[in-house]
Amino acid sequence: MLCELCQKRFAESFLWTQFAHPVCDGCRDPNDLHSLVTKTEAKQNFLLQDCDFGEREGPPLQCIIKKNPHSTKYGEMKLYLKCQYRWRSVPGPFGEAARA
Numbered sequence: 001m002l003c004e005l006c007q008k009r010f011a012e013s014f015l016w017t018q019f020a021h022p023v024c025d026g027c028r029d030p031n032d033l034h035s036l037v038t039k040t041e042a043k044q045n046f047l048l049q050d051c052d053f054g055e056r057e058g059p060p061l062q063c064i065i066k067k068n069p070h071s072t073k074y075g076e077m078k079l080y081l082k083c084q085y086r087w088r089s090v091p092g093p094f095g096e097a098a099r100a
Contacts, residue, residue, distance in 0.1 A: 003022060003024040006027050008026075010024040013028070015028055018062070021084065034081060034082065035082045039077075046086065053080070053085070
C-alpha cells in the first residue's frame with residue numbers, strides 16, 4: 001500500500017487495518033487529523049446526524065468499538081476517525097467548515 005501523505009510503501013498500519021485509510025504509522029497524526037472521536041462528540045462538534053454515519057454520502061463510516069472507560073454499565077463507545085467524517089459535516093458558523 002502507498003501512503004497518501006509521504007508516498008512511501010507500507011505493508012501494515014493502524015489506520016489501514018482499522019479504517020482502510022491509506023496512511024502509514026509514521027505519518028499518522030493522532031492529535032488532530034487522525035484522532036479518534038466518539039460518535040456523540042462528532043455529532044456535537046460537526047452537526048452530524050445519525051444518518052451521516054451510514055450510507056448517506058458514500059460507504060458507511062467505519063469505527064472501532066471499545067468498552068466505555070467511565071462505567072461498565074454504559075454502552076460501548078464507537079470511535080470514528082476524524083478525517084473520515086469531517087467531509088460529511090455541515091459547514092457554517094455553528095459547525096466546523098470541514099469541506100475543504
